[in-house]
Amino acid sequence: MTPETRRVTNDEVLRRVQGEFLEMPGLRVTEAQARRLWGLDAASCDALLGALVEAKFLFKTRDGAFMRIESATAVKASLRSRTIAAA
DSSP: OOTTOEEEOHHHHHHHHHHHHHHSTTOEEOHHHHHHHHTOOHHHHHHHHHHHHHTTSEEEOTTSOEEEOTTOOOOOOOOOSSOEEEO
């Protein structure tokens, strides 16, 4: 881990991702784009997106992108208790 990298909690990442989707209506990202955008590893990103889909905050399009369900509000999705490495 480099000095610039800090450890963030699952809740912090969850709030950040939800905030981005709420602030940018129509935001549509693939899992690979989400990993780059939020600086997540593949497993953490998969868990985060999966939790948001399960919580009915996001849905997965036929082509594999993730978008916010327009009637969605911020939720407390449950993620594993481990921390997620973010840049």
